Amino acid sequence: MMLAGRMVRENVRFLSAGILWLCAACAGTPPGSAPAAIPTEFGGSFEQLQPRQQRFVSDWLSSVDAVTRDVREPGPVYDALPHSTRSTIEAVSHALLQTSLTDEHGSPSGVAFELVRLLETAHGRIPGTGGDQQFRLFVYLEVDAVERLEASREFSRHGDNLVFHLEYPINYRQDGTPSIQFSISRDGLRADIDVDYRSSRFPAVLFDGHLSVANSDVRAGDNYERHSGRWRGLVSWWRNVFGLPFLNEDMGPVESSAVARAVEAPRVDGDAPLAVAVEDFLSTWLVQRTPDRVAGYFSVRSYACVVELEPGATDTIQASLRIARDMREINLAFGTIRTLSDVVQARLPDHLSAHRIRHAYDDQFALFELSADHVDGLECPDPNRALPPWLENRDQAFYGASFRIGAADGGTFDLFQIWSVEEGHWRIVAFHVDLHASTMAVPGARPATAAKIPTRPADPELASSFARFFERWLIDDGDVVSRMSSRSFECAALVGDVVAVGSFPDSDAFVSARMKEVARLVGGATELRDAIRSFEPWDPGLEVLSHSEDAAFALVRADADQALRLDCRKRRAGLGVHPGEPLDGLHWATFFRIAKAGPRAPVVVLLWAREDDLWKVISYDVLLP
Numbered sequence: 325m326m327l328a329g330r331m332v333r334e335n336v337r338f339l340s341a342g343i344l345w346l347c348a349a350c351a352g353t354p355p356g357s358a359p360a361a362i363p364t365e366f367g368g369s370f371e372q373l374q375p376r377q378q379r380f381v382s383d384w385l386s387s388v389d390a391v392t393r394d395v396r397e398p399g400p401v402y403d404a405l406p407h408s409t410r411s412t413i414e415a416v417s418h419a420l421l422q423t424s425l426t427d428e429h430g431s432p433s434g435v436a437f438e439l440v441r442l443l444e445t446a447h448g449r450i451p452g453t454g455g456d457q458q459f460r461l462f463v464y465l466e467v468d469a470v471e472r473l474e475a476s477r478e479f480s481r482h483g484d485n486l487v488f489h490l491e492y493p494i495n496y497r498q499d500g501t502p503s504i505q506f507s508i509s510r511d512g513l514r515a516d517i518d519v520d521y522r523s524s525r526f527p528a529v530l531f532d533g534h535l536s537v538a539n540s541d542v543r544a545g546d547n548y549e550r551h552s553g554r555w556r557g558l559v560s561w562w563r564n565v566f567g568l569p570f571l572n573e574d575m576g577p578v579e580s581s582a583v584a585r586a587v588e589a590p591r592v593d594g595d596a597p598l599a600v601a602v603e604d605f606l607s608t609w610l611v612q613r614t615p616d617r618v619a620g621y622f623s624v625r626s627y628a629c630v631v632e633l634e635p636g637a638t639d640t641i642q643a644s645l646r647i648a649r650d651m652r653e654i655n656l657a658f659g660t661i662r663t664l665s666d667v668v669q670a671r672l673p674d675h676l677s678a679h680r681i682r683h684a685y686d687d688q689f690a691l692f693e694l695s696a697d698h699v700d701g702l703e704c705p706d707p708n709r710a711l712p713p714w715l716e717n718r719d720q721a722f723y724g725a726s727f728r729i730g731a732a733d734g735g736t737f738d739l740f741q742i743w744s745v746e747e748g749h750w751r752i753v754a755f756h757v758d759l760h761a762s763t764m765a766v767p768g769a770r771p772a773t774a775a776k777i778p779t780r781p782a783d784p785e786l787a788s789s790f791a792r793f794f795e796r797w798l799i800d801d802g803d804v805v806s807r808m809s810s811r812s813f814e815c816a817a818l819v820g821d822v823v824a825v826g827s828f829p830d831s832d833a834f835v836s837a838r839m840k841e842v843a844r845l846v847g848g849a850t851e852l853r854d855a856i857r858s859f860e861p862w863d864p865g866l867e868v869l870s871h872s873e874d875a876a877f878a879l880v881r882a883d884a885d886q887a888l889r890l891d892c893r894k895r896r897a898g899l900g901v902h903p904g905e906p907l908d909g910l911h912w913a914t915f916f917r918i919a920k921a922g923p924r925a926p927v928v929v930l931l932w933a934r935e936d937d938l939w940k941v942i943s944y945d946v947l948l949p
Contacts, residue, residue, distance in 0.1 A: 368410050368561040370399040376437065377417050384443035391645040408448030408541070411562050412459045415542035415551060419504050419519050422555035425476045433476065436504060439469040442641060444514070449541070459540035460518035464641065470494070470512045479506070482889070491624045491747065492516045502550050509624050513640070521547040590620045594745035598691060599683035601743070601750035602725050606668055606688070610729075611661050615651035619644055623744075623751040628704035632756065654729075664688055671726045671738055681723070689727035694742065702742055703754045720744045722753070748860070780869060782879050787871035789939050790879060790914055790932070791852065798855040801843050805836040809933070809940040815892040846918060852876040856916040859927045866913065877916040882931065887911040890931045892943045912939075 370381060382398045389396055402410070420437035427433045441464040450458050466472075473479045479496040492507035492515060507516040518540040542551055548560045592601035601621070609615045627643030634646070661667055670690040672680075681691040694702070723743045730736040742754040796802040813831045816838075849855035853876040860868050866880040882890065890913065912932045917925040931943040 368403075368407065368414070370402040372559075372561075373414070374418075374421070376421060377414065380417055380440075380443060381413070387442060387642050388645065391642045391649055405446075406448050407562055408459070408543070409446050410448075411542055412448050412540075413443075413446050413461065415558060416461050416504075416517055416519055418558045419502075419551070419555045420517070422557070423478060423498070423504060425472065425478055427475050428477065430477070433472060436478075439466055439472060439506075440464070440515075440517075441466045441469075444642065444644075459542075460516055463515050463517060465508065465513055465515050467513075469515075470508060473506060479504075500554075502547075502554055511625070511628075514624055519551070521550045590618075590749040590751065593749050596750070597683065598681070598723050598725075598743055598750060599685055602689055602691070602741075603664070603685050605752075606727075607664055609651055610655070610658065610667060611664055613655045613660075615648055615655065618651075619648055621750070621752050622647060623746055623753045625703065625753045626751075626755060629755050632704065667729055669728045669730065671728045689725050692724050692726075694722040694724050702756070720746075780867075782869035782871040784871070786912070786939070787869075787873065787879055790877070790912075791871075791873045793939075794852055794856065794873075794877065794916075797839060798843050798846050799849060799852060801840070803836055804839060805832050807938065807940050808835055808839075809935050809942040811891075811893060811942045812940075812944055815944050842918075846920065849919070853919075855919055857919050859915045859917050861915055861927075861929075877914045880913050880915065882911045882913045886913070887931060890929065890943050890945060892945075 370378060373381065378398075381402050385396065385398045385401055388394075417437065420440065421435055423436040425433045425436060444462040444464060447458055447460050447462070473496045474481065478498055480499070482495045482497055492509050494506075494508035494510070494512070496506040496508070497520075498504050502519050502521040505518055505520055509515070519542070520539055521542070521544075522539050542548055542558075543560075543562050548558070551558055590601065592604050605618050605621050608618045622644065627640045627647075630640055630643045630646050631638065658667060664685075665688060668688045670687055672690055680686070681693070683691060721744060725741045725743060726738070728736055728738050738758045740756045740758075741752050743750055744753050745751070746753070793804055793807055797804045810831070813835060816835070846855050852873055856876050858875055858878045860878045861880065866882055866886055868878055868880050871879055914930045914932070915927055917927055927947040929945050929947060930941045932939050933942045934940075935942070
């Protein structure tokens with residue numbers, strides 16, 4: 325009733341403004357004088373949020389102010405945010421408030437909004453970034469959020485995010501469109517939440533649709549109408565008196581502020597030597613004095629380490645802000661630094677027999693390898709979370725960086741970091757600071773000779789079989805439906821192609837027509853690598869193998885967990901699948917993008933298995949933000 329009353333008042337204000345404008349025109353406004361001012365914004369302010377949304381915003385801004393040591397009223401701060409940031413906060417929180425949850429027995433279990441503990445930051449429009457970085461909320465979840473999503477009838481777990489939302493790989497979505505998507509960190513404490521308003525049909529989805537930034541922008545196209553069709557009550561305050569988007573829309577870069585910021589991706593990817601990443605991190609922070617630019621080097625797994633640095637701290641709220649604040653304070657203490665060698669000196673671990681990884685910056689920091697078993701004792705577990713078994717970290721290659729930082733006044737501290745490749749970039753997954761130690765003990769250090777684990781070659785016959793499939797399909801325009809297992813036909817319903825494959829009398833003909841349409845859209849390529857481009861997934865559960873056409877497609881061996889999550893029959897049935905579930909035979913997967921669609925195109929994954937003495941596609945998916 326309160327919401328309906330507010331909408332009536334909004335409409336009265338809207339109508340009154342129009343009448344005043346028309347009356348001024350009828351009365352003959354003198355030339356050169358301005359007509360009566362017309363309100364251009366109805367809503368979008370803190371005062372007009374629902375009470376639960378106001379608390380949501382107030383708690384968020386209070387957590388930011390606690391780190392930045394500011395004291396601000398939430399209303400003026402919120403009202404000054406860009407249109408795109410406010411509309412994103414309101415649309416996503418409104419959808420969460422309007423989405424009821426029921427458990428596996430059908431009993432009510434609250435609303436989706438109650439899964440969120442605190443807002444961390446909000447991303448509206450951020451020029452120069454992809455759709456997986458814009459129009460979404462980054463939040464802290466309640467401790468039982470993953471268990472409640474797993475048990476709910478409204479959300480189902482899809483395959484892990486292997487390409488987009490990579491620090492938040494656990495993926496839960498609603499059925500249908502529009503839908504809420506929870507992308508959750510491995511520790512189950514953080515999430516990236518957005519609303520997917522669009523679902524392109526296959527094969528158009530390979531070129532456009534979901535990946536467009538408009539997919540999650542409630543203001544774009546008919547997204548507001550789509551939103552209102554599923555969740556009623558959101559006011560479209562961003563439209564002007566003619567119902568069109570504001571002409572003064574915030575088209576420029578979003579301010580880099582504590583409440584509306586985007587973390588830059590690390591500048592050094594995982595193909596470069598680790599020494600390059602560590603040197604870039606230290607130089608950008610200490611010499612260039614721009615710590616905000618290295619925030620992307622910190623994995624969300626490292627956020628638990630901030631508890632060690634603050635006496636009495638018990639949580640990791642606004643961890644990224646706290647890290648950036650401490651780094652800026654060190655910049656202020658050190659002042660201008662001419663070269664990195666003036667303040668940074670390599671420190672060896674106590675295990676001096678450990679073979680160091682030699683590199684160009686040996687005098688500034690020491691590098692060495694750590695086994696995953698030893699890293700278990702060096703990571704910083706979050707005190708607020710006990711991991712369910714399917715969220716545990718998988719084996720990765722880990723490396724240590726050890727050095728001392730000294731100020732001009734003689735103050736020094738030792739910093740020990742654990743680095744690993746995540747999402748294709750070098751990232752810090754843990755760090756420890758010692759303000760007084762003269763030596764640093766690093767348990768389990770052992771020799772290493774390289775900072776990148778080489779891929780092993782694929783079986784030539786296997787790789788050649790897959791390459792011939794792609795060449796016949798995309799280069800020769802041949803019919804490859806015989807290489808598509810009937811098990812894969814159910815995938816059409818999962819990529820927005822059809823509601824149910826059973827509605828087609830001849831699935832072979834239907835799949836064949838769709839694949840020929842893809843080949844037509846690709847058209848004109850004479851070399852496979854000109855038709856499709858490889859994309860290597862980051863997940864360590866997928867072993868990437870080298871082969872002669874690895875520029876065109878990535879060939880990986882899928883473990884049981886990933887193979888099950890890619891299986892369309894499992895996903896359509898809504899069955900929960902977890903690591904350790906039995907899997908018959910070997911499974912391989914190929915990852916690629918359509919070359920014509922550009923570097924931000926969706927990634928297509930085909931899951932292969934042996935059937936009738938042939939390698940056949942048993943499942944496929946289009947990986948989207």
